[in-house]
Amino acid sequence: MYEEKVRKFKCYYCPDCKLYAGSETKIVHGRRMKPNTKYCTGGKKIIIFRSDDPKVNVPKWCPKRRVPPTLRIYHFRSPEIEAGESMLAANGISFFPYPSRYAVRYEGESPYTAMEFAKQIKNHSLAELLSMQLLPYEILEIDDGIRPYCFLVERLGHVRCIRFKSDIARKSKYEESGGKAI
Structure with missing residues (x-):
């Protein structure tokens, strides 16, 4: 039988993780987006990823995260x-x-x-x-x-x-x- 491995979940698998890939600054979902801005729509408000947030893994502030599990x-x-x-x-x-x-x-x-x-x-x-x-x-x-x-x-x-x-x-x-x- 197949045995699954426990791995860290990656943000890019999440349907709420999005990237604004426009060429100019624009207001998207009420927030000012610069080109290549990564943002999350999982919570009540749109959250823009900061430069010190993880690039691939899920950040600590993720609105879907349950603490404790x-x-x-x-x-x-x-x-x-x-x-x-x-x-x-x-x-x-x-x-x-x-x-x-x-x-x-x-x-x-x-x-x-x-x-x-x-x-x-x-x-x-x-x-x-x-x-x-x-x-x-x-x-x-x-x-x-x-x-x-x-x-x-x-x-x-x-x-x-x-x-x-x-x-x-x-x-x-x-x-x-x-x-x-x-």
């Missing part, structure tokens, strides 16, 4: 689904965690960002890092508001990063966009 734990929706998936795993058949089979079991603040968690999990056990017990095949999601990362808990406390499109992340982006389709 949100931690969500997903468990199977029903005991029947859990029994079926456990039987597949017992027979050595790997399964892909479909979002329709999972529901949120816990939501709260995360003590780690996704990058910190990925580094810490290599040296420490899952029980040492989190104050709660996680069951096999549960999904741990760390959402910093910019890009959520999901980790699948496997047997013996082994954790790996996976792609998992949760309904929660899509709903929150839908609510942030003011009810517009994403």
Whole structure:
């Protein structure tokens, strides 16, 4: 199964990061833009990138960023689904965690960002890092508001990063966009 790597999100992937590439100074969205001005439309007001802001990575002032990140734990929706998936795993058949089979079991603040968690999990056990017990095949999601990362808990406390499109992340982006389709 594909294992995703935790990487820093780049600003140029964001649909709210824009560049004014005009040849003369002009007022755009109520702000005076010089040629080659990078700006963000993600918040209530337009924010122009300063010269000391990161050129590629997301700046600390990003309006989408959540501090501290949100931690969500997903468990199977029903005991029947859990029994079926456990039987597949017992027979050595790997399964892909479909979002329709999972529901949120816990939501709260995360003590780690996704990058910190990925580094810490290599040296420490899952029980040492989190104050709660996680069951096999549960999904741990760390959402910093910019890009959520999901980790699948496997047997013996082994954790790996996976792609998992949760309904929660899509709903929150839908609510942030003011009810517009994403």
